[in-house]
Amino acid sequence: MPDKAKRAELAQKALDAYLQEHSDIRRWCYPPASDDIGESDVIDLVTDLMLLAEMKGYEPLSLIRKVEVHLQAEAGPS
Numbered sequence: 001m002p003d004k005a006k007r008a009e010l011a012q013k014a015l016d017a018y019l020q021e022h023s024d025i026r027r028w029c030y031p032p033a034s035d036d037i038g039e040s041d042v043i044d045l046v047t048d049l050m051l052l053a054e055m056k057g058y059e060p061l062s063l064i065r066k067v068e069v070h071l072q073a074e075a076g077p078s
Contacts, residue, residue, distance in 0.1 A: 004074065012037075018045045 002010070019041060050060035 015041060015045055018048070 015037060022044075050063065053063055054060050
């Protein structure tokens with residue numbers, strides 16, 4: 001399994017592609033020259049992924065709970 005840095009890099013590519021696809025209909029975008037991403041950009045992408053999951057027969061809130069468990073495991077013991 002890829003490490004956190006590689007996974008974050010892949011997530012950044014997904015977010016970049018998502019924002020590029022939606023650039024003409026979005027009211028706001030983070031500056032292309034910046035590494036900053038807006039919280040709302042991440043929320044929009046995750047929301048659209050959950051809509052896709054629902055269309056494919058998955059229960060979005062169940063998936064979100066599973067994601068939370070995965071994130072906690074990634075963080076390690078507190």
